[in-house]
Amino acid sequence: MKIIDFIRKEVEKGPMHFALFDPDPFNENLSHIGEKAKVLEKIGTKAIMIGGSTSVGPSLLDDVISSIKQNCSLPVILFPGNISGITKKADAIFFMSLLNSRNPYWITGAQVLGAPLVKRSGIEPISMGYLVIEPGGTVSFIGDAKPIPRNKPSIAASYALAAQYFGMSLVYLEAGSGVKDPIPAELIRAVRRSVQVPLIVGGGVRTEEDVKPILKAGADIIVTGTVAENGSPDEMKKKLSPIIKCINSFKR
Numbered sequence: 738m739k740i741i742d743f744i745r746k747e748v749e750k751g752p753m754h755f756a757l758f759d760p761d762p763f764n765e766n767l768s769h770i771g772e773k774a775k776v777l778e779k780i781g782t783k784a785i786m787i788g789g790s791t792s793v794g795p796s797l798l799d800d801v802i803s804s805i806k807q808n809c810s811l812p813v814i815l816f817p818g819n820i821s822g823i824t825k826k827a828d829a830i831f832f833m834s835l836l837n838s839r840n841p842y843w844i845t846g847a848q849v850l851g852a853p854l855v856k857r858s859g860i861e862p863i864s865m866g867y868l869v870i871e872p873g874g875t876v877s878f879i880g881d882a883k884p885i886p887r888n889k890p891s892i893a894a895s896y897a898l899a900a901q902y903f904g905m906s907l908v909y910l911e912a913g914s915g916v917k918d919p920i921p922a923e924l925i926r927a928v929r930r931s932v933q934v935p936l937i938v939g940g941g942v943r944t945e946e947d948v949k950p951i952l953k954a955g956a957d958i959i960v961t962g963t964v965a966e967n968g969s970p971d972e973m974k975k976k977l978s979p980i981i982k983c984i985n986s987f988k989r
C-alpha cells in the first residue's frame with residue numbers, strides 16, 4: 738500500500754503519532770536508533786520520520802535508516818531539510834514546500850533540484866504544505882521563514898487552504914524543534930476547519946498534557962522529535978508511552 742493511502746486510512750480511524758529523528762552529524766543521540774525503533778513500534782508509533790533543518794550526510798542517513806529497518810517494520814518517511822536528505826532506503830518522502838518562506842529556494846528551488854533525485858530513488862513522494870509558526874526554531878532561521886504569528890489563526894488557515902487548493906496531500910504546522918510551547922489549539926482548530934487534508938502538528942510536544950489540546954483541536958498526526966531522540970531507549974519509552982497512549986485512544 739502507498740504510504741499516503743496508509744495515512745489516509747489510519748486518520749479515518751483516529752489520530753496517530755510519528756517519531757522524528759534528525760541525522761545531523763552533530764547529533765550524538767543516534768547510537769541507540771535501532772533499539773528505539775523497536776520500542777517505538779511496540780508502544781504504538783505509526784511511522785518514523787527522518788530529517789532536519791541542518792546538513793545530513795548521505796551515508797549517515799542510510800546508516801540510520803538501515804538500523805531502523807533492521808529493527809522494526811514501521812514506514813520510514815524522509816522529512817528533508819534540503820536535497821541532501823533524499824535516499825532510496827526510505828519508503829516515502831514528504832515532498833514539501835515551506836510556503837511561508839521569504840526565499841523562493843525553500844518554496845520551489847530545492848524541490849526542482851530534488852525532484853529528479855526522488856524519481857530516480859523510486860520512493861513515494863507525498864506532497865505537503867509546510868507552515869512555520871512562531872517561534873519557528875532552527876527551521877525558521879535556516880528556511881528564511883516569515884513565521885506565522887501564534888495569535889493569527891486566520892493567516893495559518895489561509896495558507897493551509899492555499900496548500901489544499903494547490904493539490905497538496907498534507908498540511909504540516911511546525912512550531913520548531915525544541916521550542917518552549919507547542920502550537921496553540923486555537924490556531925490548529927482554525928486550520929482544521931479550513932482544510933480536509935490530514936493535518937500534522939509538531940514542535941515543542943513533550944507531555945500528555947501538551948498533546949490533549951492538540952488532539953481536541955483536530956490534529957491528525959502529532960510529531961515528537963526531541964522526546965524520541967533524547968536519552969536512552971528506556972527513558973524515551975517512559976516519556977513517549979503516555980503520549981502515544983493518549984493519541985491512540987483519543988475518540989473524536
Ligand code: 1GP
Pocket residue numbers: 757910911912913914915916938939940941942960961962963964
Ligand atoms: C517536528 O520539529 C518538530 O515538527 C519536532 O519538534 O523536537 O520539539 O518534538 P520537537
